[in-house]
Amino acid sequence: MVATLAAVLLIVQLILISQVVNRVFLDGSDLAKMWPWLGLLLLLALLRAIVIGAGDILAQHAASRVKSHLRQQLTNHLFLLGPLYTRAERSGELANTLVTGVEALDEYISQYLPARNLAGIVPALVFVVVLALDPWTSLVLLFAGPMLILMLALIGGRAKALTERRFAEMSWMSAFFLDMIQGLPTLKMYGRSREQAAQIGDISRQFGHTTMDVLRTAFQTSLVMEWAATAAIAMVALEVSLRLMNGMLPFDRALAVLLLTPEFFMPLRQMALKYHAGTAGKAAAERIFEVLDTPEPVVQPAALATNGHPAAIPHRFDLGFDHVGYTYDGRQRPALSSFLLTIPHGQTVALVGPTGAGKTTVSSLLLRFIEPNTGRITVGGTALSAIDRRTWRAQVAWVPQQPHLFHGTVAENIRFGRPDAGQADVVAAAQAAYAHEFIQALPQGYETVIGERGARLSGGQQQRLAIARAFLKDAPVLILDEATAHLDADSERLIRAALARLAQGRTVLVIAHRLQMAYQADQIVVLEHGRAVEQGKHQELLNRNGQYRHLVASYQGGAL
């Protein structure tokens, strides 16, 4: 709209100029007579300046709106897809899509789209004006215009494939660099860090070549466009001149047509220039929509609730796994099959068993990061899938195997459990998790900023922060995933006491790889190959002389 207005103004401006030149050159008018014309031209110039400026601002505004919308949708959808989708090794690529990918749309919307609109409207306008001024010249344009568009389309097809490759390569490069940066200490430990420079060089150069391939296509497009456009302009100049000499065309019209002809091609050439930005944006958009179109792993609650609303949180938290089966994508063997488990309200059940038996899958299912393929999970008799996911997770506190500490202060990281908690509550939670002392010893205490992986905190300290989070959250259901693996004997004993206190009145699932956590549980379930093979209390199971006794024996160094 704005761009069209600018184009109309330019057309009028050019016609006026040709009038002025005509009157002075052929009619011999002097400056005094030209004043109104020049004044009008000045006015047009001002108007056009305002319109051009406004166009830039409006285009950016449109781009901003789209980007905000997409980034929010992406953020939201990545959460819906859950941790299995965003797992560590591909996070660089996803982060790139989230930031750089969305930014690539900026140029697409603020530059390519306006250029494309112009290319649709302006040549038509110029054509109409030229048709009125000099029908013969419009024939030249009528022939040249479609030719150019055809050429653009031909080269464009190639450019599209190349740009998509470039975007994929960029995402890959981004993932590679992130991997390299985060793994730098590991590389150094193996003395392999320096040689990576060569690889970075190779990858960057390769990326440069791919980008150059894209640009070369873009440049070739504009070269062809320029040649075609200038050839057409030269043809118009010749044809106009010849007819001018024979007196078939008045000078003012001839000059106006000559000035207008470049404007016919200008938007097309501009579009060729922006084509690169356009295809880059399109490739980014495709990746973004691919992520957005990835179906969420979790069934929407409305699909299962009887009255069309998510079910309310039950009053009791008896947890039941009813013949639950789950197989990870790309794996043949199910992680869980026909798994049966009951955790009565307020009791503690420990899952034990060798690595890969499916213990972590159980906690992922309970946290609803994944949904069972078969069977169902119930809470107080209600199907878990009928409860809104966020409402459900508000009832669960989780202490993961490897807690992620976020870039922020210690207090912020603990406050994760309950964002509106006061400082006193944060300190109380830290004390309960035996984290208070070491936090106070940090340079800025609770306000010390910790890195993304909780760098500089020891494994045990990181774990205790995660436990403090769980204390602060004070939820009725508790999932402890190997919570004490990194702790030394002293803290472990203290934390076990604290966890026992925390567990009171709550329904607790303990994923215990190291068994100490299991001893006090109300019930122990032994998992093997995704099935529950034994169930009972510590002493009962020991007496049974089965799988559990075998596990305990090997844990205690073969001596029992």
Place this chain on the structure above:
Amino acid sequence: MAVLLSFGTVGASVGLMAMSAYLISKATLVTTVTDLSLAIAGVRFFALARAALRYTERYITHTATFRILAHLRVWFYESIEPLAPARLMPYHSGDLLARIMADIETLENFYIRVITPPLAAALVTALACVILGYFNIWLAVVLLLFLLLTGVALPLISRWLSRQPATQLITVRAELNAIGVDQVQGSADLLAFGQEQIYYDRTRRLTEELNQVQERLAVIRGLSNGLGALLTSLAGLTVLWLAIPLVTGGQIDGVYLALLPLTAIASFETVQPLAQAFQYLEANQTAGRRLFELIDAPPEVAEPAQPSPKPAHYGLEVRNLSFRYSPDDPPVLDGFSLSLKAGGRAAIVGPSGVGKSTLVNLLLRFWEYQVGQICLGGHELRNYRTDDVRDMFGVVSQHTYLFNTTIRDNLLLAKPTATDAELVTVCRQAQLHDFIADLPQGYDTLVGENGLRLSGGERQRLALARVMLKDAPLLILDEATAHLDAETEQQVLQALDRFMVGRTTLFISHSPAGLALCDEVVDLSRGCCVSIDSLSSKEPDLASGTTTRMKTTVGQT
């Protein structure tokens, strides 16, 4: 070269416009086609030359730029490599990623839009002024004035206005990157604690901020583009205004009247984009500063001037070692001593946060120690080159980092020349082979893709296999079996027991089964070695009534 080409391009386009205008003006006066032939040839030549020159110019500048960018990335990496991990700690990896990707990408603009255009613009200005000056000196003066306004004043104003938003743009973008990485990598914790909304809001706030900055830049851009267009039109008008009396007064032939304003307008083609180029300049400077901030940082650990001494043996001697991470921090290690003869095995215990991981960081030369001595093979540790030190250690750390590549490549990190048979051997020892063999693509399975999500225990065993492959004379096992279930741990420890023979080992662990493999136990919380008796007194608690057998000796300080 690029400057000349870009000058040629616009020169040709000025020539094209001037020639065409001249051509049709001439056509009204002359009557034969032959008189026109020279003018026609000129038009054709300028038209074709312009397109060809532009193509060549863009091709050459861009190729050169990408070569420079590739060099910059390597240079940046080579500069931050010695800084890791000590000096990189304050930086979020998302932020570092923004530097090596986006900031360097921003410099692309510097070479393409900031360096060549002003030079080309200067040349074109001179050419256009010479053409106009040929007719009348005042025409040239007026044109020069307008060109200077557009090419110098406007860019400077635009740059002054965009200084603050351009800097902010880079910072906000890096923040978005950091939050993006945090969100993606910590998504499990975020979801479990229902913190999606907070991150969602934070992303939205940063996006708003970014939008505001970009819209502010757009206002400046709109202003300078609008003003540029205005100045261009004004220049054409003024030249026309000045030329009309000259034509009526007979000083200039009327034939040239069309040529004059058109030449003036055409010459603005190179000058107009300068304002935008200068807007980028600010972003370039910020990007450059962010790169140099890291490139100029001194590494934490200095390399010795001499080549490494040859270790006499692989014994380790630590005397009175004290360490704090920064002068404000409390000491993490305070007068710590340890003596471990070649081939000896010491277990290091102590509550978390007592400095076990710090000791590892110092031994691996990730941090520099100031107080006390660390001797390896009879020489002070800092006399060795860092690479040579790390070469002597095989390390399993608490957090195993795996690269986004195949299992095989992750293993080969330790020994690029290892054969398949060697890989299988170490993986069998680490109790990992069966698991890998069970995967659809076996050793060529990509870690982290196609549903292969390694559990903590599987990652740890991969790290163990990697260390066995490295075959180093000293070992540091930092909670190396913490994620393993009891049975697997037993099997792994048996393999480790054999592997540790003849190697000097530091075994950081609380696992009773692991401690049983060691000759001595060092309790870091007491700053020295302790007798195993005081430690085993706690054991009944640990295993709830059952006693644990331990083979130990009293440590020697």
